[in-house]
Amino acid sequence: MDQSSRKIRVLVAKPGLDGHDRGAKVIARALRDAGMEVIYTGLRQTPEMIAAAALQEDVDAVGVSILSGAHNTLCPRIVSLLRDQGMKDTLVVLGGIVPQEDISKLKQLGVAEIFLPGTSTQDIAKFIRENVKPRE
Amino acid sequence: MHEIKEDSSEQLASERWEEQSLKPARPGGERKTSFQTVSLEEVNRLYSASDIADIDIENDLASPGQFPYTRGIHATGYRGKLWTMRQFAGFGTPEETNRRFRYLLNQGQTGLSVAYDLPALMGYDADSQLSEGEVGKCGVAVSSLADMEALFGGIPLESVTVSQTINAPASVFLAMYLVVAEKQGADWKKISGTLQNDILKEYIAQKEWIYPIRSAMKLVVDTLEFCTKHVPRYNPISVSGYHIREAGATALQELAFTLRDGIEYVEWGLRAGLDIEEFVPRISFFFNAHNDFFEEIAKYRAARRIWARVMRDRFGAQNERTMQLRFHTQTAGVSLTVQQPLNNIARVAIQALAGVLGGTQSLHTDAYDEALALPTDSAALIALRTQQIIAEETGAANTVDPLGGSYFVEALTSKMEEGALDYFERIDAMGGMVDAVEQGFPQREVQESAYQYQKALERGDQTIVGVNKYAMEDAPQQVPTLVINESVRQHQLERLERTRTKRDGGEVNRTLDKLRQAAQQGDNTMPATIEAVRAYATLGEICSALRDVYGIYEEPAI
Numbered sequence: 207m208d209q210s211s212r213k214i215r216v217l218v219a220k221p222g223l224d225g226h227d228r229g230a231k232v233i234a235r236a237l238r239d240a241g242m243e244v245i246y247t248g249l250r251q252t253p254e255m256i257a258a259a260a261l262q263e264d265v266d267a268v269g270v271s272i273l274s275g276a277h278n279t280l281c282p283r284i285v286s287l288l289r290d291q292g293m294k295d296t297l298v299v300l301g302g303i304v305p306q307e308d309i310s311k312l313k314q315l316g317v318a319e320i321f322l323p324g325t326s327t328q329d330i331a332k333f334i335r336e337n338v339k340p341r342e
Numbered sequence: 343m344h345e346i347k348e349d350s351s352e353q354l355a356s357e358r359w360e361e362q363s364l365k366p367a368r369p370g371g372e373r374k375t376s377f378q379t380v381s382l383e384e385v386n387r388l389y390s391a392s393d394i395a396d397i398d399i400e401n402d403l404a405s406p407g408q409f410p411y412t413r414g415i416h417a418t419g420y421r422g423k424l425w426t427m428r429q430f431a432g433f434g435t436p437e438e439t440n441r442r443f444r445y446l447l448n449q450g451q452t453g454l455s456v457a458y459d460l461p462a463l464m465g466y467d468a469d470s471q472l473s474e475g476e477v478g479k480c481g482v483a484v485s486s487l488a489d490m491e492a493l494f495g496g497i498p499l500e501s502v503t504v505s506q507t508i509n510a511p512a513s514v515f516l517a518m519y520l521v522v523a524e525k526q527g528a529d530w531k532k533i534s535g536t537l538q539n540d541i542l543k544e545y546i547a548q549k550e551w552i553y554p555i556r557s558a559m560k561l562v563v564d565t566l567e568f569c570t571k572h573v574p575r576y577n578p579i580s581v582s583g584y585h586i587r588e589a590g591a592t593a594l595q596e597l598a599f600t601l602r603d604g605i606e607y608v609e610w611g612l613r614a615g616l617d618i619e620e621f622v623p624r625i626s627f628f629f630n631a632h633n634d635f636f637e638e639i640a641k642y643r644a645a646r647r648i649w650a651r652v653m654r655d656r657f658g659a660q661n662e663r664t665m666q667l668r669f670h671t672q673t674a675g676v677s678l679t680v681q682q683p684l685n686n687i688a689r690v691a692i693q694a695l696a697g698v699l700g701g702t703q704s705l706h707t708d709a710y711d712e713a714l715a716l717p718t719d720s721a722a723l724i725a726l727r728t729q730q731i732i733a734e735e736t737g738a739a740n741t742v743d744p745l746g747g748s749y750f751v752e753a754l755t756s757k758m759e760e761g762a763l764d765y766f767e768r769i770d771a772m773g774g775m776v777d778a779v780e781q782g783f784p785q786r787e788v789q790e791s792a793y794q795y796q797k798a799l800e801r802g803d804q805t806i807v808g809v810n811k812y813a814m815e816d817a818p819q820q821v822p823t824l825v826i827n828e829s830v831r832q833h834q835l836e837r838l839e840r841t842r843t844k845r846d847g848g849e850v851n852r853t854l855d856k857l858r859q860a861a862q863q864g865d866n867t868m869p870a871t872i873e874a875v876r877a878y879a880t881l882g883e884i885c886s887a888l889r890d891v892y893g894i895y896e897e898p899a900i
Contacts, residue, residue, distance in 0.1 A: 223466070223550075224460055236793075248899075274476060278475070280475060305823055323679065323680050324806070
């Protein structure tokens with residue numbers, strides 16, 4: 207498919223036990239309005255379920271929403287599961303409440319960017335557009 | 343009543359004012375073309391007598407302590423008794439939270455409020471695989487009666503009132519609370535406290551559910567019935583708009599959905615054969631205090647008026663206590679910013695003042711660091727001091743309903759009431775709130791509002807200081823945050839292990855079977871739940887027994 211016509215595909219994922227999905231749903235809709243194809247996993251997905259959905263939906267990016275403080279447990283696992291199943295270029299971004307001291311550690315583990323509360327949805331869309339790996 | 347002559351002279355005066363004062367005042371127009379509340383509701387430039395001409399002072403306002411309680415449920419307001427300062431707290435192990443509770447009580451706090459962690463809210467034990475990474479993070483970790491005993495160690499439940507924020511597994515936590523009280527030698531007839539136990543708003547907004555909605559409602563009715571009989575001073579439901587608002591609802595949607603949820607519980611209670619005058623006085627409410635000062639005050643005043651009228655006219659209630667809406671308020675967590683976090687102290691103070699001017703019975707003020715993590719001791723202390731400053735220094739507690747009669751506040755109050763009644767009609771037409779939730783109606787309304795607000799923010803129509811205006815890229819204010827030690831999980835796993843070893847396994851199985859049987863037969867599940875708790879069956883085991891019977895809720899795509 208011609209690169210310019212293929213829409214960027216994003217999986218918005220909500221792992222962990224937390225049910226606060228306002229952010230996940232707002233960002234899903236905003237990315238859709240920005241011209242991307244968005245799949246929302248729904249609540250309480252395990253890292254395994256998220257990785258499987260990413261593969262099945264053949265997404266370019268996974269946007270993870272975590273507000274509960276469980277990011278250090280959940281994010282690295284999602285990244286490594288994606289890599290293990292061959293999705294080496296899939297962009298992983300995280301949005302939520304993340305303390306400053308965790309950010310560099312998460313980036314080292316393969317999370318491309320961490321968006322804190324107050325980030326505009328347009329900035330997030332721009333980041334995804336500029337950082338997804340072009341398809342063959 | 344206004345006579346026609348007065349109306350026209352008023353209109354003439356208004357026209358004269360526009361001609362003589364308004365037009366010359368600002369030839370270039372106003373700062374903005376549209377002035378909106380944080381709920382994106384348009385507000386007028388000026389409110390005058392004509393805006394409240396429809397209000398009948400006798401019937402719509404009355405005096406404080408009089409139907410329909412628009413001006414408050416107590417004749418003396420806060421001159422008799424201040425609101426209860428009830429700070430929500432919970433993190434790490436039960437011992438750590440117990441220390442925070444004692445600290446807050448020593449600092450003059452007058453009630454306790456427990457925040458449980460996500461595994462507890464979802465009915466899982468600390469050793470469940472699903473609990474990994476979440477134990478003790480968003481609240482205190484509790485998996486069994488042994489944890490509850492540690493949580494309330496040295497805190498006399500007969501004299502301190504405790505509010506528990508727990509919903510899907512609320513009946514289990516009520517049982518654990520009652521058994522701890524019993525072991526302390528407290529009399530169930532004397533203890534008070536509040537169980538959030540508002541499952542409807544979980545499906546609408548907060549989304550910590552376990553069972554399908556109608557089975558979950560049955561559990562709520564069980565607690566209502568049990569408390570009415572055996573724990574008469576306890577408040578078994580706190581109908582909560584707080585989370586609906588946090589999920590993105592407007593002030594009006596918060597008000598309307600919360601009160602309609604309240605109506606639903608009343609209807610289910612009546613169908614179970616409870617006496618309205620007995621159980622409804624023990625239902626309390628819980629509202630958000632957001633940034634838009636006057637809109638919030640109007641919301642609280644309208645809530646009281648609507649509830650009083652609904653109780654009298656829709657249900658035929660006669661006792662005052664049944665018609666009086668009592669509520670707790672918490673400042674808006676969603677309004678707190680990570681950027682320049684000390685600014686949050688100012689936000690919280692203003693939001694809390696709105697709660698007080700709206701006549702709240704109890705109040706939680708958020709700590710300034712809550713957009714970053716759970717609050718530190720010092721941040722929690724400033725939050726409590728904020729309430730004490732409002733109570734002791736501002737004079738806001740000296741006069742009952744000080745904004746009563748304000749053209750603006752009265753006009754907003756009436757508008758809120760009208761809007762809420764309109765929502766009631768739509769929800770009634772769907773068959774009630776359970777049906778409306780099953781059809782995804784309130785969920786869609788809230789999501790839409792959340793998205794519209796985000797768009798308004800990104801257009802710059804709504805301002806957040808330090809975020810989309812007055813931002814400081816280079817100089818973020820760093821504040822210390824509370825870090826939950828990873829050893830919490832280990833500590834909890836060890837106690838759980840000890841509990842499972844020490845207890846009588848046969849008794850656990852027997853009581854769990856009895857609970858399954860009660861659930862299957864549609865009996866009240868509370869007595870069997872209490873027995874299981876006494877046998878040290880864990881939270882996860884009890885919820886699993888009920889999952890066996892009820893199944894689990896699957897959210898439809900909305």
